[in-house]
Amino acid sequence: MTFSDHYFDIDRLDRLSRKETFVHRLDPRVKTIATMLFLITVISFPKYEVAALVPFFLFPVLMLTLGDIPAGFIAGKILLVSPFAILIGLFNPFLDTRIVAVVAGLPVSAGILSFLSILLKFVLTISAALLLIATTSFPGVCHALRQLGFPAIFVSQLLLLYRYLFVLLEEAMRIVRARDMRSSGARGAGVRVFVRLVGVLFLRAVDRAERIYHAMLSRGFQGDLPTLRPSRVTAVDLAFLAATIAFLAGFRFSQVAEGIGRSAQELLR
Amino acid sequence: MHMADALLSPAVGTTLWAGTAAVTSYASKKLKREIDDRTIPLMGVLGAFIFAAQMINFTIPGTGSSGHLGGGMILAIILGPHAAILVIASVLTVQALFFADGGLLALGCNIWNLGFYPCYLVYPLLYKPLVGNSQKPGRILVASLVSAVTALQLGAFSVVLETLLSGKSELPFGAFLLLMQPIHLAIGIIEGLVTAGIINYVRSARPELLETMAALRPLDASISLKKIMATFIVLAVITGGALSWFASTHPDGLEWSIEKVTGKGELPEQENGIAPVLKGIQEKTAFLPDYGFKPAGNDAKEGEAPPVWPGIEAGTSVAGLIGAVIVLGMIVLIGMGIRSFRRGCT
Numbered sequence: 001m002t003f004s005d006h007y008f009d010i011d012r013l014d015r016l017s018r019k020e021t022f023v024h025r026l027d028p029r030v031k032t033i034a035t036m037l038f039l040i041t042v043i044s045f046p047k048y049e050v051a052a053l054v055p056f057f058l059f060p061v062l063m064l065t066l067g068d069i070p071a072g073f074i075a076g077k078i079l080l081v082s083p084f085a086i087l088i089g090l091f092n093p094f095l096d097t098r099i100v101a102v103v104a105g106l107p108v109s110a111g112i113l114s115f116l117s118i119l120l121k122f123v124l125t126i127s128a129a130l131l132l133i134a135t136t137s138f139p140g141v142c143h144a145l146r147q148l149g150f151p152a153i154f155v156s157q158l159l160l161l162y163r164y165l166f167v168l169l170e171e172a173m174r175i176v177r178a179r180d181m182r183s184s185g186a187r188g189a190g191v192r193v194f195v196r197l198v199g200v201l202f203l204r205a206v207d208r209a210e211r212i213y214h215a216m217l218s219r220g221f222q223g224d225l226p227t228l229r230p231s232r233v234t235a236v237d238l239a240f241l242a243a244t245i246a247f248l249a250g251f252r253f254s255q256v257a258e259g260i261g262r263s264a265q266e267l268l269r
Numbered sequence: 270m271h272m273a274d275a276l277l278s279p280a281v282g283t284t285l286w287a288g289t290a291a292v293t294s295y296a297s298k299k300l301k302r303e304i305d306d307r308t309i310p311l312m313g314v315l316g317a318f319i320f321a322a323q324m325i326n327f328t329i330p331g332t333g334s335s336g337h338l339g340g341g342m343i344l345a346i347i348l349g350p351h352a353a354i355l356v357i358a359s360v361l362t363v364q365a366l367f368f369a370d371g372g373l374l375a376l377g378c379n380i381w382n383l384g385f386y387p388c389y390l391v392y393p394l395l396y397k398p399l400v401g402n403s404q405k406p407g408r409i410l411v412a413s414l415v416s417a418v419t420a421l422q423l424g425a426f427s428v429v430l431e432t433l434l435s436g437k438s439e440l441p442f443g444a445f446l447l448l449m450q451p452i453h454l455a456i457g458i459i460e461g462l463v464t465a466g467i468i469n470y471v472r473s474a475r476p477e478l479l480e481t482m483a484a485l486r487p488l489d490a491s492i493s494l495k496k497i498m499a500t501f502i503v504l505a506v507i508t509g510g511a512l513s514w515f516a517s518t519h520p521d522g523l524e525w526s527i528e529k530v531t532g533k534g535e536l537p538e539q540e541n542g543i544a545p546v547l548k549g550i551q552e553k554t555a556f557l558p559d560y561g562f563k564p565a566g567n568d569a570k571e572g573e574a575p576p577v578w579p580g581i582e583a584g585t586s587v588a589g590l591i592g593a594v595i596v597l598g599m600i601v602l603i604g605m606g607i608r609s610f611r612r613g614c615t
Contacts, residue, residue, distance in 0.1 A: 010367045039374045044279045047437050054593040057600045065607040081369040085273035088438050088445075095439035111439060118275045118437055125274035126369045133366040141366070151297030153309060158359045160313025165320055165363070172321035179325075194327035195466030198338060201321060202471055206478060209314035213307045221306060261592025 009077065010165070013130070016069055017137035023067035028136045028144035030237040034244040035132045041248045042124045048100075048113045051257040053120040059247065060127040067135040074134070078126050089118035138162050143231065156225045164212075168205060175201060271364070271379050272428050274372030278435035285431065286377030292385055293358055296351040308352060315344065316356045320363070329459060339456070341387040342417045343464045346396065347479070350388035357384035382427045387420040395419055404472065410465040417461035418454060425453035 017024070023031075038059055045053055064071055096111030133141065139159060146155040175197055179188055213221075250256075274282075300308070319340040326337050340360065344353040358380045364370040371379050399412035429445045432438050438445075472479055 013367055036373065039274060039372070040279055040282075043274060043277055043282060043374055051590065051593040054596045055600070057597065058603070061600050061604040062607070065604045065611070068611065071604075077369055084271060085275040088273075088276060088432060088440060092439040095441070114437065114439065121437075122273065122275035125372045125374065129366055129373050130369055132373075138363075138366065151294055153297045153300050154293060154355050154358065157309050157312040157316065157355060158362065160310055161316035161356075161359050161363065164314050164317040168314070168317040168321035169324060172324040176325055189326070189328045191327050191329075191463065191466065194325060195463060195470055197325055198322045198463075199467050199470035199474065201325075202318060202467060203475060203478070205314050205318040205321075206311065209311040210307075212310045212314065216310060217306075257592035257596045258588050259592065260595050261588035261590065264591050264595060265588055 012073065013134050014137065016073075016134045017140070019068055019135075021066060021068050021135075023063055023135045026135075026240055027231055027233050027237040028140040029147055029231070030233060030241050031132060031136050032141060032144045032148070034241055035128050037245065037248055038128050039125050041252050042121055042128075044252070045117070045121070048110060048117060050113055050116045050120065051261070052251070052255055053117065053124065054257050055251045056124055059244070060124065060131055063128075063131040063135060067131065069131065069134050074127055074130055077130055078123055081126060085118060085122045089115045089122075092118070147231070152224050159225050160212075164208070167208075168201075171204065172201060271361075271371035272375040272382065272431055274374045276432050276435055276437050277375055277378070278437065279374075281431050281435045282374040282377060285381050286374070289358070289377040289380045289385070292389070293355060293380070296354050296388075299351045300355070304352070308348075312348065312352050312356050313359075315348065316359045316363075319344070319356075319360050327463075338463055338467075339383075339421075339460050341383050342391070342396075342413065342420055342460060343467060345388045345392040346413070346464070346468060350392050353392075354380075354384045354388040357388070378427070378431050382424040382431075386423040386427075387416070390423065391416045391420040406465075406469045406472075409468055409472075410462075413465035413468065414458065414461035417464055418457035421453040421457035421460065422450060425449040 038056070042053065042056055063069070064074065092115040093109060093111035096109060096114060098110045099107045100110050100113065136144070139162065142155050142159050142162070145158075146152065179193065179197065183189060183193075319338070322338045322340065324337075341353075341357050344356050347353070348356060361371075361376060361379050361383065365373055365376045365379070396412050396416040399415060400408055403409075426446070426449070429442070429449050432440070432445065433442055440448075468479070
């Protein structure tokens with residue numbers, strides 16, 4: 001995946017976050033807290049747990065469908081992200097070869113279980129983070145962080161980073177295009193040229209920051225970026241949070257999937 | 270390399286988040302007192318600059334693969350530690366949310382690994398003393414190289430420690446270290462060269478600029494590692510294959526091969542040092558003390574290491590598997606139902 005694909009994905013997530021659905025209308029603070037609780041619950045499962053993780057797919061699936069987010073887009077992003085967790089997890093089947101079960105005549109080792117567990121956790125955590133941004137918008141999350149007590153300076157510059165991300169990425173794309181047009185083969189792709197290009201980009205960025213600062217000053221900037229959109233936590237938000245907590249606690253402390261499997265086995269008998 | 274949610278345990282994740290929260294709020298307090306408003310837009314734009322710079326690739330000499338700027342060290346040099354760690358944290362936040370690099374729980378680890386070390390250890394303790402008051406490009410080159418390499422080695426080492434303490438991966442300490450440190454040595458050298466190049470270019474083009482920005486230093490750089498990754502995967506499979514061969518041919522091959530790699534057995538290592546302390550904390554903080562996770566039998570032979578794997582009866586896991594498939598099917602049906610219902614409404 002090239003960086004310009006990343007860029008178009010940011011753009012697409014940004015546009016998705018402007019939809020008006022039930023999920024989008026929930027208070028950003030409530031969604032951020034619910035997502036963090038979800039992540040902690042998923043991560044808290046022990047190493048070899050597989051079946052009990054499956055019911056947790058309900059949370060992303062509901063956010064996805066109720067928020068009207070295209071499933072293929074999120075799935076594609078999950079498939080393309082950095083393979084680090086999977087790469088490290090890939091060792092488990094080789095290192096932990098104790099056989100713990102025989103399924104349909106095939107032996108299953110402990111390492112395969114723990115690898116599956118890592119895979120499930122990976123998909124669950126990544127999709128939760130992506131869906132948070134796709135249903136809340138980045139500025140929404142930033143303001144939620146501010147209201148939840150993150151330092152004002154941090155949140156202000158995070159908002160500014162996001163605002164100028166698109167401008168500077170387009171500038172970088174123009175630079176890359178110009179370099180590619182003037183270089184044949186490997187010429188011009190080396191470190192020397194790179195350093196100068198980035199140096200120029202840096203100087204332009206600094207000058208831009210200076211202009212932005214003056215523009216902001218003339219509009220009354222005093223070090224903080226307040227939002228005009230009042231955010232009030234409503235009864236619906238609290239109900240959503242309560243339902244999420246009940247859902248997480250319920251599936252964390254009971255073996256739902258295994259129970260259903262047992263009854264299915266008995267029915268078949 | 271970004272730490273990932275899926276490899277984390279709650280204890281490690283929240284500990285690192287607490288550390289990161291402490292460091293960033295300390296930095297914010299410092300900044301509030303020391304800077305003027307002008308720095309805030311500068312920080313935001315430089316964060317965006319890191320992303321833009323990462324779009325420009327270059328060919329790594331001698332390998333033919335391509336790399337890009339990480340950025341941690343350059344930000345620290347340019348903005349000073351307090352502002353730099355906030356910008357690094359912002360860049361990582363955007364990456365976690367939009368690119369799904371790592372994840373939100375691992376964000377604490379990542380800010381620590383890629384922000385704390387360059388800003389608060391390497392910059393004050395290595396870069397500044399090495400550069401001194403000199404403006405010579407050679408000095409900046411040496412200082413940047415040493416700093417970038419050190420920062421990335423510390424970061425990589427932290428990833429290894431965090432993964433190990435979380436206990437989700439089976440990778441033994443020594444082998445993991447051997448995988449991570451050399452790759453990050455290469456990344457660090459390239460990051461250092463590029464960082465020094467950019468700083469020196471800016472210094473020659475606009476000498477006054479860096480002075481007005483007080484302290485200078487670059488952001489976290491990682492190479493796009495396609496080729497190294499391919500080698501890494503092949504090595505991983507070979508190593509894994511070899512280890513599982515040992516595991517199957519030796520009576521207790523697993524422990525044997527781990528002993529070979531780490532120099533000590535797996536269990537003694539867990540009984541010494543920091544692991545048991547953290548494990549104790551983890552057991553206290555865990556939602557449930559590893560229920561179906563306790564060694565099933567105390568019937569392991571005396572004097573022999575108790576089995577790491579808790580005996581699970583085959584029936585249980587088959588029931589779990591069937592149940593998981595049924596639940597997954599139900600969730601998919603719910604999702605499809607809502608989707609078609611919504612379509613029907615519009």
